[in-house]
Amino acid sequence: MKRRRNVSSIPSAVPLKSSKKQKKHAAEEAAGIIEAARHEATAEAIRLRDLLRNDVAALAVKGAEQILKREIDAKAHAELLNQLKAEL
Numbered sequence: 001m002k003r004r005r006n007v008s009s010i011p012s013a014v015p016l017k018s019s020k021k022q023k024k025h026a027a028e029e030a031a032g033i034i035e036a037a038r039h040e041a042t043a044e045a046i047r048l049r050d051l052l053r054n055d056v057a058a059l060a061v062k063g064a065e066q067i068l069k070r071e072i073d074a075k076a077h078a079e080l081l082n083q084l085k086a087e088l
Contacts, residue, residue: 057084
């Protein structure tokens with residue numbers, strides 16, 4: 001026959017109150033990590049959207065150059081390019 005251990009005689013690794021505090025702390029830490037990740041993802045999406053706008057504007061200018069068969073001076077038309085970026 002197997003001998004049954006008395007559960008009360010087995011020492012707990014972590015006291016119950018401490019365990020609750022640890023769970024609360026872990027939940028708060030997890031929430032902070034999730035919030036930081038959301039913030040980082042939002043910032044990265046904004047950065048990538050801006051890069052994409054610039055690329056699309058550059059492609060539009062290249063297309064216009066080919067259609068007009070002449071080079072468009074980006075410095076002379078900076079305002080036009082900025083408006084195009086804003087519209088995209």
